[in-house]
Structure formats: C-alpha cells, structure tokens
Amino acid sequence: MTTAWFDEQSRMNPDELQTVTFPVSRLGRRGYDEDAVRDFLHKVHAQYVRLVNDRTSLWQEVQRLRRRIIAPQANGEVNGVVVGDSEGHVHAVRILSAAQVTADRYVADAQAYSSRLTEEARLRRDEILQEAQRYSDMVLEEAHTKAREAAVSALNTTPSPQTYQEQQAVHAELAYLRTYSDVYRAHLRAYTEGILRGIEDWERKEAISLEDAANGGPRELPAYDGNSHHR
Amino acid sequence: MNVRRSINWRRQRRGRQGPLDVARLRRNFAQVAEHGDEVPLFFYSDLFIKHPEVRDMFPISMEAQRGHLVDALVKIVSSVDRTDELTGFLQGLGRDHRKFDVAVEHYEAVGASLLATLQYFSGPDWTPELRADWAAAYELIGTVMRAAAQEDEGRGPAWWRGTVVSHERRAFDISVLHVQPEPAMDYAAGQSVAIESPSRPRLWRYYSMANAPRRDTPLEFHVRLIDGGAVSMALTDGTVTGTELRLGPPIGVLTLPQPLPDRDLVLIAGSTGLAPLKAIVDQLTELPQPPNVHLFFGARKADGLYDLDSLEKMAADRSWLTVTPAVSADPKFSGETGSLPDVVARHGDWSRHEAYVAGPTQMVQDTAARLTAAGMAKDQIHIEDFGWSEP
Numbered sequence: 001m002t003t004a005w006f007d008e009q010s011r012m013n014p015d016e017l018q019t020v021t022f023p024v025s026r027l028g029r030r031g032y033d034e035d036a037v038r039d040f041l042h043k044v045h046a047q048y049v050r051l052v053n054d055r056t057s058l059w060q061e062v063q064r065l066r067r068r069i070i071a072p073q074a075n076g077e078v079n080g081v082v083v084g085d086s087e088g089h090v091h092a093v094r095i096l097s098a099a100q101v102t103a104d105r106y107v108a109d110a111q112a113y114s115s116r117l118t119e120e121a122r123l124r125r126d127e128i129l130q131e132a133q134r135y136s137d138m139v140l141e142e143a144h145t146k147a148r149e150a151a152v153s154a155l156n157t158t159p160s161p162q163t164y165q166e167q168q169a170v171h172a173e174l175a176y177l178r179t180y181s182d183v184y185r186a187h188l189r190a191y192t193e194g195i196l197r198g199i200e201d202w203e204r205k206e207a208i209s210l211e212d213a214a215n216g217g218p219r220e221l222p223a224y225d226g227n228s229h230h231r
Numbered sequence: 232m233n234v235r236r237s238i239n240w241r242r243q244r245r246g247r248q249g250p251l252d253v254a255r256l257r258r259n260f261a262q263v264a265e266h267g268d269e270v271p272l273f274f275y276s277d278l279f280i281k282h283p284e285v286r287d288m289f290p291i292s293m294e295a296q297r298g299h300l301v302d303a304l305v306k307i308v309s310s311v312d313r314t315d316e317l318t319g320f321l322q323g324l325g326r327d328h329r330k331f332d333v334a335v336e337h338y339e340a341v342g343a344s345l346l347a348t349l350q351y352f353s354g355p356d357w358t359p360e361l362r363a364d365w366a367a368a369y370e371l372i373g374t375v376m377r378a379a380a381q382e383d384e385g386r387g388p389a390w391w392r393g394t395v396v397s398h399e400r401r402a403f404d405i406s407v408l409h410v411q412p413e414p415a416m417d418y419a420a421g422q423s424v425a426i427e428s429p430s431r432p433r434l435w436r437y438y439s440m441a442n443a444p445r446r447d448t449p450l451e452f453h454v455r456l457i458d459g460g461a462v463s464m465a466l467t468d469g470t471v472t473g474t475e476l477r478l479g480p481p482i483g484v485l486t487l488p489q490p491l492p493d494r495d496l497v498l499i500a501g502s503t504g505l506a507p508l509k510a511i512v513d514q515l516t517e518l519p520q521p522p523n524v525h526l527f528f529g530a531r532k533a534d535g536l537y538d539l540d541s542l543e544k545m546a547a548d549r550s551w552l553t554v555t556p557a558v559s560a561d562p563k564f565s566g567e568t569g570s571l572p573d574v575v576a577r578h579g580d581w582s583r584h585e586a587y588v589a590g591p592t593q594m595v596q597d598t599a600a601r602l603t604a605a606g607m608a609k610d611q612i613h614i615e616d617f618g619w620s621e622p
Contacts, residue, residue: 089280090351096276100293107292115459122458125403 251364253311259361260308263352264301270352271297278344285340288331290433307372318375323482325376329389330425330435330479333380338373345369383480391416393426393476396449401537404456405503406467407441409449410476418444418481420514421507421587421615425479426452428465435479436462439589441506441538443514450478453503453538485589485615487511494585494611495523499598501571501590502530505538507615508589512545512552521551525578529557529571529590533564570594572601582606587613 020040023033069086263270275293279286289296303324310317349365350357393410400406418424420443425435441451456467470476485507496515498508505528515521526546530536536556546554557567557574567574571594575581582605588598599612 089277092280093273093276096280097272100272100276104292104294108294111459111461114464118456118458118464122404 251367252360255361256311256364256368257308259349259353259356259365260304262356263349264305266352268297270348271300273351274300274344274348277347278340281344282340285337288333288337288433311368321372321375322379325379326383326480327482328376329380329383330477332389335377338377342366342369342373387416387480388414390480391424391478393450393478395470395472395474395476397472398470398474400467402534404467405535405537406454406456406470407538408452408454408466408470410452410478411449412478415446416444416450416478416481419486420444420510421486422481422483423507423615424450424481426462426466427477427479428462428470429475430465430469431461434462436460437482439483439485439507439510440481441509441513443510443517451506451509453506455503483507483615485587485613487514491518491522492585493522494583496525497575497581497584497586498524498526499571499575499586499588499590500526500528501594501598502535504588504590504595505542506589508587509538509542511587512549515551516549521549523551523553525553525555525584527555527557527571527575527578529559529574529594531558531560533558533561570597572598576601576605580605585611585613589615 023036069088275289275297306320307317310320346362346365346369350362353361391412391414393412395408396411397409398406399408416424418440421439423437423439425437427433427435438452438454441453442448452466454463454466457463496511498511500508508526512524512526515524526542528536528539528542536558539554539556542554542556546552555567555574555578557569557571558564559568559570562568567577569577571590575598581602584607586602586607588595588602590598595614599614602612603609
C-alpha cells in the first residue's frame with residue numbers, strides 16, 4: 001500500500017462541510033468571499049483525491065489477496081464460486097465453526113434451563129392442586145362427620161335439665177343480644193333515612209337544573225348543607 | 232409423484248465419458264461421514280463465509296439444522312438407486328424449502344459449499360472424477376428440487392401470513408388459537424402447516440388445523456406447551472389477538488381417502504392430537520350421509536380434556552358421532568379411566584373400522600400396536616407421527 005490510511009492532522013472532518021462559514025464579501029457585491037470559497041474547494045479537492053487514491057490501493061490489495069486465495073484452486077476445474085481450501089479459508093471456517101458451536105451450546109443451555117423451569121412449575125402446580133384437593137376433601141369429610149354426629153346425638157339425647165347458673169347465663173346472653181339488635185336497628189334506620197333524604201335532595205337539584213335548561217340559563221341554587229342528614 | 236421427471240442417473244452424462252459411478256459416490260460419502268458433526272459444521276461455516284447474507288435464513292442455533300442436513304444427505308445417498316422414492320423425497324424437499332424464501336442462487340451457493348466440504352474431508356482421495364460426479368449428482372438434485380418448487384408456485388404462495396384472531400387458554404398448558412390466513416388456504420382436513428412465531432424467527436413447528444377448510448373461516452390450532460419448547464412457548468405465552476404468524480404450505484397424509492371406504496370410523500386422539508381428528512369430523516359433516524364415527528379423546532387429567540365442551544356440542548348435533556372422553560391418571564374421573572389403548576379396546580371390536588390415531592408418539596405407537604393385535608389390518612390404521620414430541 002502506498003497511501004496512508006489515516007492522516008489525522010490534515011484529514012478533513014465531514015462535519016466541516018456542514019459547519020463551514022465564509023466571510024461576507026466586500027461591500028457592493030453579494031455572496032461569499034471568492035478567495036475563501038476557492039481555498040475551501042481546493043482543500044476539499046485535495047481530500048477527495050486522497051480518498052480516491054486510498055480506495056484504489058485498497059481495491060488492488062483486495063484483488064491481490066483474492067488472487068492469493070483462489071490461485072491454488074484455479075487449475076481449470078473451479079467455477080469461481082469455490083474459494084478453495086487455502087489455509088486461510090479453512091482457518092476462517094474453523095473459527096466460525098467454533099463460534100457456532102459455542103452459540104449452539106448457549107442456546108441449548110438456555111433451552112434446557114427453560115425446560116427445567118417449566119417442568120418444575122408444572123410439577124409444583126400439580127402438587128398444589130393435589131394438596132388443595134386433599135384439603136378440600138378433608139374439610140368436606142370432617143363437616144360431613146360432624147353433621148352426622150350432630151344428627152345422631154340430637155336423636156339420641158333428651159334435653160338434660162339445666163342448672164340455675166346455666167339458665168342465668170343464657171338469659172344474660174339473650175338480654176345482651178336484644179339490646180344489641182335494638183341499637184343496631186336504630187342505627188340502620190337513621191342511616192337509611194339519611195340516604196333517602198340525600199336522594200330527595202338530588203331529585204330536587206335535578207328538577208331545578210332541568211328547569212334552568214328549559215329557561216335557558218343557570219340559577220343560583222338555594223344554599224344547602226350537605227351534611228345535615230347526619231345525626 | 233411425477234414419474235416422468237424421475238431421476239435417471241445412468242443417462243446423466245453432462246459432457247463427460249461414462250455414467251455416474253454411484254458406488255464410488257457412496258464409498259466417498261461413507262468416508263466423509265465418518266467425521267460426524269464436523270462435516271455439516273464445515274459445510275455451513277464455508278457457506279456463511281462465502282455468502283454471509285445466507286446466514287439470516289437460519290436460526291441462531293444450528294444444531295438441529297446440521298442434523299437435518301445430514302439426514303437429508305444420508306437419505307439421498309442411500310436411495311440413489313431407488314429413483315422414484317428419491318424423486319418424491321427431493322420434490323417434497325424442494326416444495327418445503329419455498330417457505331424459507333430459497334432462490335436459484337442459493338442452490339448454486341449450497342452446491343459449491345457441498346463440494347468444498349466433500350473435498351476437504353476426502354483429503355488425498357479427492358479426484359477430478361469424484362468431483363465431476365458429485366457436481367453432476369448435485370445438479371440433478373437441485374434441478375428436481377427447483378422444478379418441484381417452481382411447479383408449486385402455481386398452486387400457492389411460499390408462505391401465508393396468519394393473523395391471530397383469538398387466543399383461548401383452555402388449560403395451564405394448552406391454548407386454542409384461531410388464525411386467519413392471507414390469502415385463503417386450501418387444504419385437506421387432517422393436514423398440518425409449519426408455523427413460525429415472530430418472537431422465534433427461523434424456527435418452524437408443525438401444527439394441524441382442527442377444522443375443515445372453509446372460505447373466510449379462521450384456521451383453528453391446538454397448541455400444547457412443551458417443556459422448554461421454543462415455538463410452543465412463544466405460541467401459548469406470547470401470542471395475542473393481532474399477532475402475525477407465518478404459515479408454511481399444508482402437508483400431511485392423515486386425511487380422508489377419496490373415495491371414502493365403506494366403513495365406520497374410530498378416531499383416537501391423545502391430548503392436542505385431537506386437532507387433525509376434529510378437522511376430519513368437521514369435514515365428514517359436509518357429507519350427505521356420514522359414516523358412524525366414534526371419537527375417543529384422552530388426556531392424563533380431566534383438565535387436559537380442553538376441548539370436550541366443543542366436542543359434546545358437535546356430538547349433540549350429529550347422530551352419527553359418539554364422543555368418549557378418557558383420563559389416564561385420575562382415578563376419581565367420572566368417565567372412562569385408563570390408557571387410551573385400554574379404553575378403546577374395552578369399547579369393543581374395531582377390526583371392521585377405519586382407524587385414525589393422533590397424539591404423543593408413544594400413545595400413537597401403543598394404540599396402533601393394540602389395534603393391529605386385535606385384528607385390524609395395517610392399511611386400516613391411519614397415523615401421522617410427527618411434530619408431537621418436537622419442541
């Protein structure tokens with residue numbers, strides 16, 4: 001190769017073409033300063049010539065290498081597609097083969113791993129399902145047994161006389177439940193009434209706004225305390 | 232098969248003296264094949280170095296691919312003197328390669344790399360005569376493949392665009408997909424297509440259509456997630472309405488013969504092996520007088536009977552159809568329990584029926600053996616044993 005590949009100092013940066021600025025020309029004439037433009041073009045030309053030379057010498061180098069590869073094969077029977085079995089080519093084939101085998105192994109490993117994962121997940125799922133099935137069977141069985149026992153014992157046992165203390169406890173429980181239900185009922189009524197009032201209020205507002213729409217304009221709503229239904 | 236286009240090795244001279252020396256080719260191939268996986272490895276590396284653009288036509292992992300190449304070469308070399316069989320194989324191969332967008336120049340590139348590979352592994356035994364013989368043989372192979380591919384071009388596209396219109400997950404590991412092919416696809420009920428998912432480029436797996444071909448009706452596919460299966464995982468997990476799949480041309484022989492023999496049918500489906508058999512039932516529905524059909528549908532657990540609702544609906548509308556579900560690993564199941572061959576055998580004598588069997592390889596083999604043992608002739612048993620156990 002005769003021409004240097006890179007001559008970093010004098011090498012023109014393509015960006016220069018984008019950013020180049022020329023001094024404004026003398027008064028009375030329009031456009032860029034002619035000398036500056038000419039200088040710039042000169043520079044571009046020099047770079048271009050160099051690139052073309054580089055390209056030509058590289059092309060020659062490629063041809064030379066190609067000839068070297070094909071030469072040992074070029075004894076009549078090769079149609080040009082076969083590059084031949086020169087050492088370089090076989091070497092390249094070996095490198096690519098090794099890379100391919102490595103890639104294959106990566107893929108195989110990943111596949112094996114994913115296979116193991118799904119298999120484990122499937123087995124785990126089966127286990128969980130079986131466990132759930134066993135548990136639900138057990139609960140059902142237990143409930144069944146209890147119900148049967150309760151029915152049997154209800155049939156067999158006559159109510160035993162209660163002690164005074166037991167009667168007292170039951171009465172106390174009853175009293176408590178009665179009070180609780182009273183209080184709860186009162187609360188429920190208050191809440192329901194509150195909601196009803198809210199609905200009435202909502203209807204009233206809707207009627208007013210419909211009327212407004214019919215009359216063609218909004219109107220001040222009467223003030224209303226939204227919380228007033230709370231006691 | 233087109234016998235007229237059968238290979239005639241003897242007549243093939245191509246400007247040389249004497250016919251192809253088939254024995255010499257075989258000896259040379261046997262010698263080269265001793266190098267095992269090195270041979271296809273060398274072949275593909277040589278091809279990719281000379282034609283880097285070809286690399287994109289293959290999946291990242293080439294392991295399975297190398298196996299396919301060696302299998303095909305072994306098949307070709309071993310059946311060189313059974314020309315009808317070989318021609319049929321090569322025609323199928325040529326048609327099948329259309330979906331990979333294989334062009335004429337690829338045949339040349341492959342031929343050159345094949346020669347380079349044979350030469351490399353033959354070492355000092357490589358002679359100009361051997362080279363000329365291999366070149367002539369490959370030229371023939373390529374011609375048959377290309378001719379079949381070209382002939383096929385008139386029949387349909389190399390591959391179909393398939394838009395997923397619905398994806399139903401029926402079980403933990405089973406999905407039912409409906410896919411609209413573009414353009415419309417013509418096929419026989421029971422056939423399959425290779426499917427490529429956009430998330431697993433260059434990986435194709437065969438799935439059977441579960442319905443008969445009808446204009447404007449999407450194809451139905453039943454996909455079972457295989458542990459670690461690249462394509463099945465992409466289809467059951469990553470596929471949503473609107474996903475665009477690629478579909479290869481329909482293939483397969485698990486179809487109804489024409490004309491239909493005057494026999495009743497027994498269809499035996501294990502898991503997603505149901506798909507082709509459901510398509511056959513669908514096809515029979517269009518006959519004025521369908522034969523009686525007994526469909527056995529088996530799975531390990533009850534939740535594996537993913538399509539039973541649909542089958543029972545079909546049976547309700549068709550007096551000639553009986554559906555029997557069976558479960559092999561769940562003694563609590565209220566219906567038939569046990570392995571499919573057992574369940575089928577329990578249901579009577581099928582020796583006068585025509586049987587169609589599809590499902591996992593082992594189940595298909597067991598069922599076929601059982602039917603044969605029970606007196607059914609081999610040609611009454613229809614099987615398509617591929618794709619089920621493939622990832």
